[in-house]
Amino acid sequence: MSSQQQTLPIPYLRLHNEFNALRAEWMEMIGEIGLSGAFILGPNVRQFEQEVTTYLGCTHAVSVANGTDAIELSLRALGIGPGDKVITSPFTFFATAEAISKVGATPVFADIDPDSFTLDPVSVKSKIDRDVKAILPVHIFGHPADMGVLSSIAGEHGLHVIEDGAQAFGAIQGGKYAGAHGQCGCFSFYPTKVLGCYGDGGLITTDSDQVRDRLLRLRNHGASSPFMHDELGYNSRLDEIQAALLRIKLRKIEQDIAARIRVADLYDEQLGDLPLRRPSRPGNGRHVFNLYTIRHPRRDMLRAALKEANIGHSQCYPLGLHLQAVYSHLGYQPGDLPVTDLLCGETLSLPIFPDMHEEEIERVSEVIKRLG
Numbered sequence: 001m002s003s004q005q006q007t008l009p010i011p012y013l014r015l016h017n018e019f020n021a022l023r024a025e026w027m028e029m030i031g032e033i034g035l036s037g038a039f040i041l042g043p044n045v046r047q048f049e050q051e052v053t054t055y056l057g058c059t060h061a062v063s064v065a066n067g068t069d070a071i072e073l074s075l076r077a078l079g080i081g082p083g084d085k086v087i088t089s090p091f092t093f094f095a096t097a098e099a100i101s102k103v104g105a106t107p108v109f110a111d112i113d114p115d116s117f118t119l120d121p122v123s124v125k126s127k128i129d130r131d132v133k134a135i136l137p138v139h140i141f142g143h144p145a146d147m148g149v150l151s152s153i154a155g156e157h158g159l160h161v162i163e164d165g166a167q168a169f170g171a172i173q174g175g176k177y178a179g180a181h182g183q184c185g186c187f188s189f190y191p192t193k194v195l196g197c198y199g200d201g202g203l204i205t206t207d208s209d210q211v212r213d214r215l216l217r218l219r220n221h222g223a224s225s226p227f228m229h230d231e232l233g234y235n236s237r238l239d240e241i242q243a244a245l246l247r248i249k250l251r252k253i254e255q256d257i258a259a260r261i262r263v264a265d266l267y268d269e270q271l272g273d274l275p276l277r278r279p280s281r282p283g284n285g286r287h288v289f290n291l292y293t294i295r296h297p298r299r300d301m302l303r304a305a306l307k308e309a310n311i312g313h314s315q316c317y318p319l320g321l322h323l324q325a326v327y328s329h330l331g332y333q334p335g336d337l338p339v340t341d342l343l344c345g346e347t348l349s350l351p352i353f354p355d356m357h358e359e360e361i362e363r364v365s366e367v368i369k370r371l372g
């Protein structure tokens with residue numbers, strides 16, 4: 001490695017090579033969209049939805065404006081609202097719980113597993129009471145939640161399952177894709193995601209015709225046919241230009257996931273002997289490594305060292321959602337969810353993207369090794 005290479009910044013995420021590789025095809029599609037005048041809910045949106053159902057093995061896919069809406073509309077489509085409770089993870093991006101609150105329901109936070117960082121089924125069970133209507137597992141960082149066990153708990157108690165797969169497009173558990181286990185599977189196509197567009201986008205999967213019909217209405221102002229409104233809905237639609245890009249990217253999703261797994265494998269090799277916890281891999285499935293998040297006992301020193309070396313990183317997540325100011329009225333205290341509290345003090349996400357070079361992975365690893 002030359003001394004110049006050693007000082008070049010390593011970004012947390014790099015997108016421009018990918019953009020360059022697909023720009024000609026996308027620009028051509030944008031040209032066609034422009035000439036057709038069909039910018040909203042046009043043929044690319046319909047074809048993308050169809051292609052997602054084929055890839056994920058689910059019956060329906062309904063695209064929406066973003067991943068937050070995907071969760072909110074799913075909750076509404078399943079009839080969850082004021083007075084209901086939904087059990088979810090406190091170790092996730094805020095949008096997961098925000099969507100629950102926005103439909104008027106109350107998030108109930110269960111603790112997580114210290115290795116997979118996903119919902120701990122034992123903790124979930126302990127939170128069930130008669131007001132709980134659904135479990136909302138999050139496939140955090142691309143690691144699938146324990147859907148076999150969570151689905152059977154939900155089945156025993158008559159609860160809905162809504163999967164937050166925002167970070168986990170292509171993750172697999174028990175032979176099924178994330179998003180194909182529950183009544184609804186929610187995805188975000190925010191640019192940083194495994195399947196990301198160059199703007200905002202989201203999608204819901206479902207096997208139910210009835211839920212699909214309700215979602216189609218909800219995303220379009222509650223309209224059952226043009227200018228006929230059955231209920232209050234949303235303006236939450238994926239646009240044609242993003243759908244066209246997503247169609248191109250879906251065709252190479254397996255390549256992208258394989259490249260992410262390769263980066264994770266190389267990190268694992270480099271970091272193998274150090275006193276830190278590397279991401280766990282599901283025994284019966286596939287982690288898609290939207291993020292490569294380690295647990296380090298001296299996390300804050302590591303952050304400072306990476307910053308000093310010009311290496312991008314992110315502290316996902318510094319504070320559990322149960323302890324956020326907005327949820328102080330729910331009465332959680334530090335120590336109520338001890339695994340989440342511990343992880344918030346130890347986790348750090350390292351740079352990972354499909355075209356990350358081996359030398360870059362080595363340089364990140366060297367900084368971590370120097371800390372011992």
Ligand SMILES: Cc1ncc(COP(=O)(O)O)c(C=O)c1O
Pocket residue numbers: 066067068069092093095096138164166167187188189190200201202
């Ligand atoms: C776990 C999780 N859920 C939901 C969302 C919300 O997605 P969006 O930003 O597309 O609304 C995100 C996005 O970061 C996320 O990471």
